[in-house]
Amino acid sequence: MSSIFGNLDDLFLFCLVVKFGSMQSASERLSLPIATASRRLTQLEKRLSLKLLERQGRVLQPTPSGLALYERLQPQFEGSELHLQEVLDSQHQVSGSLSLYVPIAFYSGHLAPVIEHFLLCYPDVRLQVHLAKENHIPQHERELVVGFVEPKMGDYIAKPYFFSDNGLYASRGYLVEYGTPTTPEALYQHHWLTHDGSRSLSLSVGDQAVELQLQPRMEVNDITSLVQSLKRGLGIGELPRHRADSEPELVEVLGEYRHGGRQAYLSYKRRQYQPKAMTLLIEALLAAQKSPH
Structure with a gap:
């Protein structure tokens, strides 16, 4: 035998027979018919050119060569079973x-x-x-x-998680002071606030699409701070509709125009x-x- 490949299962079976002292007990442990277990052990002995087991009355006992092999292999098999179970448990343990x-x-x-x-x-x-x-x-x-x-x-997985539908909002006080824009181009005459550094704004209504390049008066990388600035009347900004709906002080402008919105993802390796x-x-x-x- 030049390799353990092809013999490992049968060696494990042999160790169980020695451990339990019974072909039947080892077969039941592995859910094997006794005839199959017996045939596999006979073939193992032929491949190894060793007599591993001998019957003494009703009990199977290892030969001296079989006992030496058992004493070497059994601790390794027990350790491997323990490590395998630890790995399996780690996959199911919630910690x-x-x-x-x-x-x-x-x-x-x-x-x-x-x-x-x-x-x-x-x-x-x-x-x-x-x-x-x-x-x-x-x-x-x-x-x-x-x-x-x-x-x-x-190597990432990215699952679509939610879609953020956006609108343009300003405070009532700001619109009273600066007027309400009625066309996208009118936004160039207003103060533009943003929370993501965006200078490009795409709006559409029907077949009409408009792309604006706006110079922000203020950029803040926190949407809550942007909401507060809009409520204080500093300008007009783009917000997710679900966020603006909870702010009665804010009014949507150019509501007939649609925004592209943003797709959020749940990502992990x-x-x-x-x-x-x-x-x-x-x-x-x-x-x-x-x-x-």
């Missing part, structure tokens, strides 16, 4: 550390109860929540990202064996998935 990157507004307005419920259900899970103001790409295998960037490079905690968190986030209108 470990995870990271979640999510926009501040979406977390506080939607995901916070989902995350809190998840942690109450799985007390052995540790979770770092990063309230991201900028788009982030998953960096390691225990990291989840909710954001508006779909990873194109690398692909891996063959995913920790159970990671799988359950993904399932919880997807179960809570909805378009926040």
